[in-house]
Amino acid sequence: MIVYEYPFNERIRTLLRLEDLYEKFKFFVHQEHPMQHHVALATIFDMLEVAGRADLKSDLLQELERQKQSLLAFRSNPNVASDVVDAVLGELESVSANLVAAQGKTGQNVRDNEWLMSIRGRTIIPGGACEFDLPSYHAWQRRSAEQRYADIMGWFGPLAPLFDALALVLRLLRESGTPVKMIAVAGSYQQMLQGKVYQMLRLTVDERQGAIPEISANKYMLWVRFTTQGGDLKPKALEEDVPFDLTLCNF
Structure with a gap:
């Protein structure tokens, strides 16, 4: 992982x-x-x-x-x-x-x-x-x-x-959060945060999937887009479902 x-x-x-x-x-x-x-x-x-x-x-x-x-x-x-x-x-x-x-x-x-x-x-x-x-x-x-x-x-x-x-x-801080299992449908995941303030996000994914998350977040919304690497190591969009664990941490 x-x-x-x-x-x-x-x-x-x-x-x-x-x-x-x-x-x-x-x-x-x-x-x-x-x-x-x-x-x-x-x-x-x-x-x-x-x-x-x-x-x-x-x-x-x-x-x-x-x-x-x-x-x-x-x-x-x-x-x-x-x-x-x-x-x-x-x-x-x-x-x-x-x-x-x-x-x-x-x-x-x-x-x-x-x-x-x-x-x-x-x-x-x-x-x-x-x-x-x-x-x-x-x-x-x-x-x-x-x-x-x-x-x-x-x-x-x-x-x-x-x-x-x-x-x-x-x-x-890391111990403050509880991991929750999620699925990024077609490699994409969004979650509304309703203005709640978090300090850090932890995302755990099985390395065998070859999925690399690109994360963007603010106090209103969290967005994760998974990519993968080809032979040239250049990121390209991953279009399959990706299971992962999400932990939102806050003091």
């Missing part, structure tokens, strides 16, 4: 982009080749670009607090497992405290490092990180994999609380 996600607003779009970058970073930083560590470092620079919004940290703190208050209201409900609620509340408290303790602007430690900024300035240019452009960076890449890993994780460290927070927020 393949899961496709569609954000309904810029706020969730930013979180999903950062999550994607974090997954990429985690993969490459645990590799050993200098080129793989170069990608990990360049990914940190990309994170700074996406997370540059000054209000991202405060947005996450506000959302964590909203989730905390919502869960506290469930505590008195006899139909809710109190141990599960307490576990999530503990996680919310811990993540919030770590995010509050992260002083200064997101990634300021990287921005204050002149050496890293010189590398960032060159990596923007195609092929700009060659050894004749950045001999000191070339020398750093010749260090052992363990040393490079320690350096990169040290630079990433102050960013970790932000990514722990967004991971928790996205997890709670």
Whole structure:
């Protein structure tokens, strides 16, 4: 099964982009080749670009607090497992405290490092990180994999609380919805949303169908059109019925 996600607003779009970058970073930083560590470092620079919004940290703190208050209201409900609620509340408290303790602007430690900024300035240019452009960076890449890993994780460290927070927020958002089985007749599906506000859509489809959803949505209507790929990989309309699971997520 393949899961496709569609954000309904810029706020969730930013979180999903950062999550994607974090997954990429985690993969490459645990590799050993200098080129793989170069990608990990360049990914940190990309994170700074996406997370540059000054209000991202405060947005996450506000959302964590909203989730905390919502869960506290469930505590008195006899139909809710109190141990599960307490576990999530503990996680919310811990993540919030770590995010509050992260002083200064997101990634300021990287921005204050002149050496890293010189590398960032060159990596923007195609092929700009060659050894004749950045001999000191070339020398750093010749260090052992363990040393490079320690350096990169040290630079990433102050960013970790932000990514722990967004991971928790996205997890709670994904768990807020219930999958519903749908069928796109002749490859097309429409649903009126009656103005109800959602944060994200999750669509699950069997990969054996070769169906790729093109999604468009606002607070009034959801539209899904399935396409497929030929030998040239160019999308073309799929005219057969496509069963799929639809999950509308909202805090």
